Amino acid sequence: MSTPIRVENLTKHFGDFEAVREVTFTAEAGKITALLGPSGSGKSTVLRMIAGLETPTAGRIWMEGEETTDKSVQERRVGFVFQHYALFRHMTVAQNVTFGLAVRKMPRTEQRKRAEELLELVQLGPFRDRYPEQLSGGQRQRVALARALAPRPRVLLLDEPFGALDARVRQELRRWLDDLHRELGVTSLLVTHDQDEALELANRVVVMHEGRAEQIGTPDEIYNEPATAFVAGFVGSSSVLHGHVVDGHVQMGPHRVPGADHLEEGVAARAFVRPHDVRLSTAENGESVRAIVERVSGLGWLSRVVLRLPDGQVLMAELPVEEVSHLKLGDEVLVDLRKSKAFMAPQTEETASELEAGEERRAR
Amino acid sequence: MSSAAQAAEPWWALSYRTVARLRHWGLRGAAVLYLGLMIGLPVAAIINEGFGEGLRALRDAFAYPGATQAIILTLWTSTVAAVVNGLFGTMLAYVLVRYRFRGRQMLSAIVDLPLAIPTLVTGLMLRAVYSSTTPVGRALEGAGIKVVFARLGILLALCAVTLPFVVRAVQPVLLELDIAEEEAAQTLGASGWATFRRIVLPAIRPAIAVGALLTFARSLGELGAVFLLSGNMPGRTLTAPVLIYQMANQWKYDQAAAVSTLLFTIAFVVVLVTTRLARARTGEDAA
Amino acid sequence: MSVAVERVRSDDLKRRNRRRRLAHGGILALCLTYVAALLALPLVGIAWTALKPGWRTVTSTYAMADVQHAFYLTAIITVMTVVVTTLFGVVVAWVLVRQRFLGRGLLNALVDTPFALSPITVGLACVLLFGRGGWFEPFFAARGIQIMFALPSMVLVTVFICIPFVIREVQPVLEEIGTQEEDAARTLGASVTQSFLRVTLPNIRWGLLYGIALSTARSMGEIGAVLLVSGLIQGKTETATLLIFRWVEERQLAGAYVVALTLAMVSILIILAIEWLKRKRVREDA
Numbered sequence: 001m002s003t004p005i006r007v008e009n010l011t012k013h014f015g016d017f018e019a020v021r022e023v024t025f026t027a028e029a030g031k032i033t034a035l036l037g038p039s040g041s042g043k044s045t046v047l048r049m050i051a052g053l054e055t056p057t058a059g060r061i062w063m064e065g066e067e068t069t070d071k072s073v074q075e076r077r078v079g080f081v082f083q084h085y086a087l088f089r090h091m092t093v094a095q096n097v098t099f100g101l102a103v104r105k106m107p108r109t110e111q112r113k114r115a116e117e118l119l120e121l122v123q124l125g126p127f128r129d130r131y132p133e134q135l136s137g138g139q140r141q142r143v144a145l146a147r148a149l150a151p152r153p154r155v156l157l158l159d160e161p162f163g164a165l166d167a168r169v170r171q172e173l174r175r176w177l178d179d180l181h182r183e184l185g186v187t188s189l190l191v192t193h194d195q196d197e198a199l200e201l202a203n204r205v206v207v208m209h210e211g212r213a214e215q216i217g218t219p220d221e222i223y224n225e226p227a228t229a230f231v232a233g234f235v236g237s238s239s240v241l242h243g244h245v246v247d248g249h250v251q252m253g254p255h256r257v258p259g260a261d262h263l264e265e266g267v268a269a270r271a272f273v274r275p276h277d278v279r280l281s282t283a284e285n286g287e288s289v290r291a292i293v294e295r296v297s298g299l300g301w302l303s304r305v306v307l308r309l310p311d312g313q314v315l316m317a318e319l320p321v322e323e324v325s326h327l328k329l330g331d332e333v334l335v336d337l338r339k340s341k342a343f344m345a346p347q348t349e350e351t352a353s354e355l356e357a358g359e360e361r362r363a364r
Numbered sequence: 365m366s367s368a369a370q371a372a373e374p375w376w377a378l379s380y381r382t383v384a385r386l387r388h389w390g391l392r393g394a395a396v397l398y399l400g401l402m403i404g405l406p407v408a409a410i411i412n413e414g415f416g417e418g419l420r421a422l423r424d425a426f427a428y429p430g431a432t433q434a435i436i437l438t439l440w441t442s443t444v445a446a447v448v449n450g451l452f453g454t455m456l457a458y459v460l461v462r463y464r465f466r467g468r469q470m471l472s473a474i475v476d477l478p479l480a481i482p483t484l485v486t487g488l489m490l491r492a493v494y495s496s497t498t499p500v501g502r503a504l505e506g507a508g509i510k511v512v513f514a515r516l517g518i519l520l521a522l523c524a525v526t527l528p529f530v531v532r533a534v535q536p537v538l539l540e541l542d543i544a545e546e547e548a549a550q551t552l553g554a555s556g557w558a559t560f561r562r563i564v565l566p567a568i569r570p571a572i573a574v575g576a577l578l579t580f581a582r583s584l585g586e587l588g589a590v591f592l593l594s595g596n597m598p599g600r601t602l603t604a605p606v607l608i609y610q611m612a613n614q615w616k617y618d619q620a621a622a623v624s625t626l627l628f629t630i631a632f633v634v635v636l637v638t639t640r641l642a643r644a645r646t647g648e649d650a651a
Numbered sequence: 652m653s654v655a656v657e658r659v660r661s662d663d664l665k666r667r668n669r670r671r672r673l674a675h676g677g678i679l680a681l682c683l684t685y686v687a688a689l690l691a692l693p694l695v696g697i698a699w700t701a702l703k704p705g706w707r708t709v710t711s712t713y714a715m716a717d718v719q720h721a722f723y724l725t726a727i728i729t730v731m732t733v734v735v736t737t738l739f740g741v742v743v744a745w746v747l748v749r750q751r752f753l754g755r756g757l758l759n760a761l762v763d764t765p766f767a768l769s770p771i772t773v774g775l776a777c778v779l780l781f782g783r784g785g786w787f788e789p790f791f792a793a794r795g796i797q798i799m800f801a802l803p804s805m806v807l808v809t810v811f812i813c814i815p816f817v818i819r820e821v822q823p824v825l826e827e828i829g830t831q832e833e834d835a836a837r838t839l840g841a842s843v844t845q846s847f848l849r850v851t852l853p854n855i856r857w858g859l860l861y862g863i864a865l866s867t868a869r870s871m872g873e874i875g876a877v878l879l880v881s882g883l884i885q886g887k888t889e890t891a892t893l894l895i896f897r898w899v900e901e902r903q904l905a906g907a908y909v910v911a912l913t914l915a916m917v918s919i920l921i922i923l924a925i926e927w928l929k930r931k932r933v934r935e936d937a
Contacts, residue, residue: 053834055381072380073837080838086831090853099849100839144835151840387843388750395746398739399761402811406776407764409786413779452685459682463675471683473926474690479865480918480925482872484892485911488899489693492700492908500692524689556671578766585769587875588892592899605769605875612775612879621779624772631767639763 002065004029004155004187005050010059012045012211019045021211022059027155027204032181032188034198036222037208038234043191046208047157050189051078063154079148079186083160085140087132093119093143094128100151118146121180138169145177149186156188162197170194174201195235199223207231229343232272239315241271241340250342253311255289260342271340275304278317280324281334288334291315293327307335410628414621421618422626428619430598431607435623438604439630441515442583445522450576452523453530454568460531461538476532478525483588486524490517491593513595518603521589526582530575537571538564570641577638581631697915701908712909720886721894721910727802728890729870732809736866740817741859747818748825762818765811770875773808777880800882805890808876813866820862824855861928868921871914 005027012020020042027033035043048054050061052073060069068076088096097118098111106114119125122142132140141161148156161177162170178201181188192198198205199219207214207222207230215227226232233240243252248261250271257271281288291307294314298304303324307315317335327333378386414421426432460472478486494501494511504511511517541564549559587605594601596610604627611620702709712718747759765773780786781798791798798804832854836846852859874892881888883897891910898907 051838053837070379070381072384073834074840074842075380077840078838080835082831082835084831086835088832088835088850088853099836099841103836103839103841103845103849147835147839391742392746392750392752394739395743396758398743399758399814402807402814403761403764406773406780406811407768409776409779410772452682455678456682456686459679463679465679469926471686473922474686476922476925477690477694477918480868480872480921482874482892482911482914482918484874484895485697485872485914485918486693488895488908488911489690489697489915492696493693498696520689524693527686527689556674581767585767585772585875587769587771587878588872591874592896605771608769608771608775609875609878612771612778617775617779620775624769624775628768628772632764635763635767636760639760 002029003027003062004064005033005189006062007046007050008060008062010046010049010061011057012042012049012054013057018211020049020056023206023208023211023213025206025213025216027187027189029187030185031203032190032201033204033206034202035189035191035206035208036193036195036198036202036235038193040210041208042211043193043206043208044159047159047189047191051080051157052076053080077151077153079151079153079156081141081144081148081156081158081161083163085132085137085144085164087140087143087147089132092129092131093124093135096132096143097147097150099147104151114150115146118150121149122146136169137165138173141165141173142176145180149184153186156186158188158190160191160193163193170197177201199235207235209234226272226341229270229272232341232343236274237316238272238274239313241273241309241313241315243269243271245269245342250340252309252313255310257289257337257340257342259340263342263344267344269342269344271337271342273315273337273340275316275318277337277339278307278315278319279336279338280319281336283334288336291333291335293329293331293333295329296324296327307333407628410621410624412621413618414623414625417618421622424616425611425619425622428607428611428616430602431619431623433599434602434607435604435626437515437518437602438584438627441518441522441603442580444519445526445583446576446580448519449523449526449530449579450572453527453575453579454534454572457531457534457538457568458564461535476528478527483525483586484592487521487589487591487593490520490524490589494520512593513597513601515594515601517593518590518601521593522583522586525586525589526579529578529582530572533575533578534568534571537568541567570644574638574641577634577641581634581638584627584631694915697908697912701905701912704905708905709909712906715906717886717889717894718906718910721889721891722913724802724805724889725871725891728806728809728873729867731806732813732870733863733866735806735810736813737817737859737863740814740862741821741855744818744821744825748822749830762815765814770808770812770873771879773811774876774879777804777808777876799880800884800888802888804880805877805888808880809870809873812873812876813869816865816869817859817862820858820865821855824858825851828854857928857932861925861932864921864925864928868918871917 003026008024010020010023023046037043049056094115097115101111119128122145124142162173174197205219205222206216209230215222215231222235241252243250245260245263245265245267249256249258250260250269260269263269291309294308295306296303301321302318303321305317305319305324307317309315491512496505546559546563549563585605590603591606596602596606608620608623781788781804832850833846836850877890891914895907895910
């Protein structure tokens with residue numbers, strides 16, 4: 001049982017502030033595990049505790065079966081890639097890459113060989129004598145990666161590695177990291193707030209929110225079977241519809257949507273509907289809902305349609321262009337919301353506004 | 365698999381956490397001891413000596429011949445030095461930042477000179493030029509201006525020694541200023557002086573204040589430059605630091621300590637205000 | 652008609668430009684006069700006065716045992732002061748920037764204290780602590796260790812005065828560079844010492860050197876404090892500045908000016924180093 005990383009009930013308090021609350025998960029060997037969450041969710045803190053850069057208030061950490069909770073950073077032999085690169089500004093690219101080897105007193109010739117290997121790997125061979133300030137952001141991050149990999153670490157920890165880069169470079173590097181990982185097979189733990197990144201790169205995703213691990217699963221599970229309202233709202237885009245639970249459905253006025261079997265009768269609930277799960281219905285049946293078309297905008301072969309329900313709530317739909325070509329503003333349509341997921345409505349104002357904010361972000 | 369590695373560790377080896385914690389607290393302890401002993405202790409000794417028996421020592425000190433005048437003279441000359449250097453220091457900073465001329469580097473170096481030159485040498489330098497035996501000194505005396513062994517000499521010495529403070533406080537602020545603001549003012553019809561008064565001055569005012577206050581605090585305690593230049597005549601050119609020296613030489617330690625406490629309390633308050641001002645400014649820039 | 656207008660306009664412009672140039676020139680002249688009167692002229696004055704009696708005076712002054720001892724003593728005190736204030740200065744700067752604790756503000760304020768004290772007060776404090784009847788005098792007297800009127804007291808007061816320099820120059824640099832590079836070094840296996848020597852130190856080097864230059868200059872030029880604690884023992888506890896002081900009092904002006912000029916020359920070298928370091932520092936920030 002030598003899982004590369006296992007954490008159990010990891011907790012961190014900064015004074016009164018509970019940054020991480022009893023997080024438990026394992027990382028699969030050779031795969032990328034993502035810690036996904038909004039800023040302030042504690043994901044970077046978890047990563048830093050695994051690296052040894054922070055000491056946990058409670059909880060334990062194992063690496064390859066060995067408990068490392070009390071071990072020093074140096075003893076843990078992790079490769080760490082920082083969001084802002086943290087390259088040694090007074091050293092050349094080559095010196096940066098060989099740093100981890102130099103402190104372990106590897107002979108110079110071997111250091112140089114390993115540096116060559118890695119610089120080839122990250123395609124920065126000709127830059128070996130440049131200084132970090134002479135490189136672009138994307139290049140710096142590749143150097144940081146080479147540097148982290150040089151001492152052959154047991155695991156690779158990446159703290160929002162592409163957060164400081166602009167969108168296009170981010171996409172390129174994401175693809176590049178994917179290829180690299182396929183080639184090297186190092187167990188990796190990736191912290192990110194970008195769900196596209198997590199869903200694209202990771203084999204397993206730990207969704208974090210306010211210090212807790214809300215759900216752990218494959219990208220597919222996270223996306224299609226969210227376990228909590230937060231996950232449903234945070235991952236992918238959804239419309240949120242408010243109503244009350246009646247007979248396993250969420251009732252909103254005269255209409256209702258399924259998906260509330262697990263909730264108590266009568267409680268206030270919210271149903272999360274993905275835009276591409278909205279279908280135009282041909283015939284009236286108990287499950288379909290009336291809606292007015294408010295706006296139609298083209299997205300290539302998809303059209304984004306903004307619908308308004310009778311009780312005033314807004315529903316976003318993504319439908320193939322052919323299906324909506326005949327629609328005009330103000331038309332009434334029937335829609336099927338078969339795959340909605342319902343969760344209990346949150347008690348506090350805060351969580352409510354947070355979820356709404358997430359929803360608004362997606363709606364753009 | 366790891367038990368073999370662990371068995372090799374000696375029994376007296378401390379865990380990583382303990383070492384880290386020892387180091388953390390050790391550094392803090394060293395810093396606290398260093399500052400506490402090197403600074404806290406002497407200050408405590410002075411205050412204790414000067415005010416250990418209430419205000420008696422202070423009263424005796426003021427009874428010392430020339431003491432009151434010395435303290436007033438020090439306060440007065442320090443203020444004037446702060447104002448004069450506030451004015452010229454700002455001008456110098458402006459000249460060094462905005463003008464291009466030959467010898468600009470050398471001017472910058474000369475302005476910084478008082479940071480390195482011993483104060484005693486500064487005093488001696490001034491004496492070499494302005495004493496009544498030199499051509500310059502004689503010319504000035506002809507015009508009725510006496511520098512050496514007179515109050516003007518004290519002022520010159522203080523200005524020389526504190527010259528860099530205002531300049532170095534104002535220079536970085538001027539460098540940061542966006543010249544576009546001044547250009548905009550000019551396109552709107554403001555003259556050179558009006559632009560300076562309305563746009564530049566408000567921006568550099570806090571820096572000038574910081575520099576002037578530092579000048580004042582530094583001048584309060586200046587001894588080396590003044591000692592060989594002023595003649596130290598009680599009631600005329602005796603300054604407070606020299607007064608303290610004289611008192612100490614006569615074993616009147618308590619009086620010396622009382623006057624010292626008086627001076628450094630004023631200076632300390634001034635220094636606190638300047639650090640607060642300086643920090644407020646950088647806080648603004650960051651925001 | 653338009654040509655005439657243009658000519659008037661350009662005359663106006665010329666007049667404005669001329670006025671502006673005069674104003675600028677005036678300000679520059681004023682500044683140069685001020686600096687000349689306070690520093691440049693006196694510098695020339697001291698050189699002239701020292702060298703006027705002839706080169707023989709200079710060489711004979713340097714040949715004197717008292718003078719050689721004075722320079723030697725100044726050098727010793729300077730080196731010891733710089734070493735102590737640099738080592739402890741870096742520690743204090745580190746603690747103030749990287750650690751959070753109750754009393755940090757107080758500690759920070761303490762660092763500025765030497766700027767508020769007259770050197771003579773520093774000397775007085777040393778007398779009160781180590782002189783006869785002083786707080787620590789019995790302890791050292793019992794062990795036969797001489798503090799007052801000997802090297803230890805002179806180093807102590809000079810250290811006191813130089814405490815803020817390294818700290819105040821290193822602190823902002825440590826703040827600015829943050830912990831990222833040091834964290835990275837640790838993840839790569841560097842011990843705390845290795846991380847400090849290979850990563851932190853190179854990052855703070857210009858600020859550190861600047862602080863060291865300031866400390867060196869200040870130690871060399873110290874007079875007020877050593878005036879009280881040295882006992883003015885010729886050939887034993889007389890620094891270069893104290894020597895100048897004595898000779899001026901004894902009206903041996905020729906020798907005094909030579910020694911003063913020497914110190915001034917060394918200061919100029921330090922200033923050149925400081926100007927160079929200033930430029931290095933600015934380039935780092937950019």
